[in-house]
Amino acid sequence: MTLKRHDGRKANELRPMNAKVGVIPNADGSAMFSFGKTIAIAAVYGPRQLHPQHMQNPATGILRCNYDLLSFSVYDRKKPGPSRRSQELSKVTQWALQPALDLSEFPNTVVDVEIYIIQADAGTRTAGINAAALALAHAGIPMKNLISSVAVGKLDTELVVDLDKSEEDFEEGEGPTDFPVAKLANTSQYTLLQLDGKIQPERVSEVLKLADVACAEIYEVQKKALKEVVEQ
Amino acid sequence: MSSMEASNATIENFKRMFEQGKRFDGRGLFDLRQITAETKVSNSAEGSARIRLGKTEVLAGVKLAPGTPYPDSLDKGNLIVSGDLLPLASPRFESGPPGFEAIELPRLLDRAIRESHVIDLSKLVIKPNEKVWTVYIDVYPINDDGNLLDAALMACLVALKTAQIPALNENNLVDYDKPATGKMPLSADIMPLSFSFFKLGNTLVMDPTREEEESMEVRITFGVSKWNGQYMINSCQKSGAAPLNRAEIEKIVALLPKKYEELIERLKKFF
Numbered sequence: 001m002t003l004k005r006h007d008g009r010k011a012n013e014l015r016p017m018n019a020k021v022g023v024i025p026n027a028d029g030s031a032m033f034s035f036g037k038t039i040a041i042a043a044v045y046g047p048r049q050l051h052p053q054h055m056q057n058p059a060t061g062i063l064r065c066n067y068d069l070l071s072f073s074v075y076d077r078k079k080p081g082p083s084r085r086s087q088e089l090s091k092v093t094q095w096a097l098q099p100a101l102d103l104s105e106f107p108n109t110v111v112d113v114e115i116y117i118i119q120a121d122a123g124t125r126t127a128g129i130n131a132a133a134l135a136l137a138h139a140g141i142p143m144k145n146l147i148s149s150v151a152v153g154k155l156d157t158e159l160v161v162d163l164d165k166s167e168e169d170f171e172e173g174e175g176p177t178d179f180p181v182a183k184l185a186n187t188s189q190y191t192l193l194q195l196d197g198k199i200q201p202e203r204v205s206e207v208l209k210l211a212d213v214a215c216a217e218i219y220e221v222q223k224k225a226l227k228e229v230v231e232q
Numbered sequence: 233m234s235s236m237e238a239s240n241a242t243i244e245n246f247k248r249m250f251e252q253g254k255r256f257d258g259r260g261l262f263d264l265r266q267i268t269a270e271t272k273v274s275n276s277a278e279g280s281a282r283i284r285l286g287k288t289e290v291l292a293g294v295k296l297a298p299g300t301p302y303p304d305s306l307d308k309g310n311l312i313v314s315g316d317l318l319p320l321a322s323p324r325f326e327s328g329p330p331g332f333e334a335i336e337l338p339r340l341l342d343r344a345i346r347e348s349h350v351i352d353l354s355k356l357v358i359k360p361n362e363k364v365w366t367v368y369i370d371v372y373p374i375n376d377d378g379n380l381l382d383a384a385l386m387a388c389l390v391a392l393k394t395a396q397i398p399a400l401n402e403n404n405l406v407d408y409d410k411p412a413t414g415k416m417p418l419s420a421d422i423m424p425l426s427f428s429f430f431k432l433g434n435t436l437v438m439d440p441t442r443e444e445e446e447s448m449e450v451r452i453t454f455g456v457s458k459w460n461g462q463y464m465i466n467s468c469q470k471s472g473a474a475p476l477n478r479a480e481i482e483k484i485v486a487l488l489p490k491k492y493e494e495l496i497e498r499l500k501k502f503f
Contacts, residue, residue: 084335091332098473174459179468189475193452195468196343198459204485208478 003158005167011160014150014214019130019225021138029139031225033131035162037121042131044139047109055110061103065094067115067128074120089125096129096149096182096192102142111141122165122178123151129182129192134222138229146222148215149182149192152207154199159206161214174198181211185219188212238446243432246447250435257286257441262487264439264495267386269502271394279395279416281502283387286441287377292369292387294395294416298358298404299366309356309364313342315371315384322376322442340426340469341371341385344455347466348424350392355417363404365397367416378442381453385426386499392416393503421458424466425499427491428453429484431474436484438491449474452484456492463489 009015015036024030027043034040047061055062068086069078082090093115103111113135115128129149137143153163156173163178170176177197183190190208199207238246253261265286274280279294299310315338317325325334345351356365369391371384399410430437430448440448450472454465465488470476 084339087332087335088339091336092469092471095470095473099475184475188478190470190477190481191473191475193468193470193476193481195465196347198347198464198466201456201463201465201485201488204465205478205482208481 003155003160005160007164009160011158012210012213014162014217015164017218017221019134019221021134021225021229027135027139029135029137029141031131031134031138033127033134033222035121035123035127036164037119038123038127038164039118040115040124040127040131041118042113042115042128042135044111044113044132044135044141046111046139047103047106047141048112050108050110056108058107059104061106061109061111063094063098063101063103063111063113065090065097065113065115065132067093067117067125069117069120069124073117089128092192092194093125093129093132097132097136097147099189099191100133100143100145100147100184101136102144105142111136111139120165122163122168123180125149125192126151126180126182130218130222134225137226145184145187146219147182147191148185148218148222149180150211150214150218151178151180152210152214153178154197154203154207159203159210161210179207181208181215183211183215185215238443242443243447246444247433247435250432250437255437255444259439261435262438262491264498267498269386269390269499271390271502277391278398278412279391279393281387281390281394282374283383283390285379285383285386285439287375288373288379288383289375290371290373290380290383290387292371292384292391294391295368295370296365296395296398297368297406298363298400301357301361301364305353306361307357308353309351310366311342311346311351311353311369312366313345313369313371313388314338315341315373317376318372321373324376336469336471337381337384338371340381340453340455340467341369341388343467344385344424344426345369345388347455348422348457348459348464350389350418350422350424350457352417352419358400358404376442378440378445379428382426382428382439385424385455386495389423389425390499390503392418423496424455424457425492425495426453426455426467427488427495431476431480436480448472450476452476452481454484454488456488458492463492
């Protein structure tokens, strides 16, 4: 280990995490999840009647996710409204969460998950997924498992977890690689896999192992937040 | 060709066949269909190509236009990758605002091309800090018979390999009456290609036809190139809700170098 992280973290060290369940009284379920300065909030509405009717599935309820940045969550103001980026991330978030849910008891309905980033310092989709998994559990949606998510990064040749924005802008050697992963907790089933950068195929196993350890830590934070709201 | 969701009977049928390693067209599960490429399909473009992968056909064109650099990269040209799923190419595609597939396709092509650094954008500066070339790569499927993404990236690569830089007049506007001033600044040995793997039941399959693709549960695509003699994954996206387990991911990743060499061997005669 030769690389020094600017905030003094070890390669496998996550930023301080914070999770709180029940942050939006109107919602059927809600949660906040943060990695360091990245803060995500999520609300769940449903199961509720799905309109338009032609989207209804008589065999099962469906999941619909919406992810976006608040306009002031980034230094260069983000134009409000959906972008191509947010539409892609909404969809991969939905795919990441769906395997944890069982909506077969709720035919013709939709479960809406709304995720917004209040403050962005990289890792927004993974923080959003962690918040959304908590909000779904808080809403009492039947779930087989929780989903935990983290981005593994590669800075030149070093693997590190949970990159922040300044690390994402790293430009030396093999440059920065961002490898966001989500998984069903305590399994080897991965529900989100994305990547951009430069990584040797033979190092993917190492990435998954780092993600497993980090996700186990995130899972504990999520469980604790859920217990707190139940005990209240 | 159907434009409906696959029926349960079709899915069960494919599942059984794939488990026995069989396909209707006699290919193995990881075999690509026949590939042909043509270049210079539009002489109005700075570079262009047509790729046929089985019955899937995609056109890609490269256009260059003088533009202003982005504030965070004043010393580099710009790269914009876009594409459209024209109703011409399939009964599945409709006109109107882009659906998710039409949003995802160019974004994945952009990541694979950009992260490979095949284009040396620092050589596309006209006047430092003020004027740079904007490289537009536009992709149009002409006939969709499955695996559009991999075919589209092949078309982009071949189009880039043939692309030239047009001449400018004294006002820094493109002058098509003058001969081109040079070739596109590409790194000779970086060639981004993508490899999509599809899962149905417990079987992984490559290069599905449209009919096969409609039965699949999930796709994972890897953008691959070679950098300093090493194979590099430049991009990855899992599309679809079904999870992938560790063994599947490791199996796919281990196949990438071999598949990359095979595909380069089949493509390089075209440029």
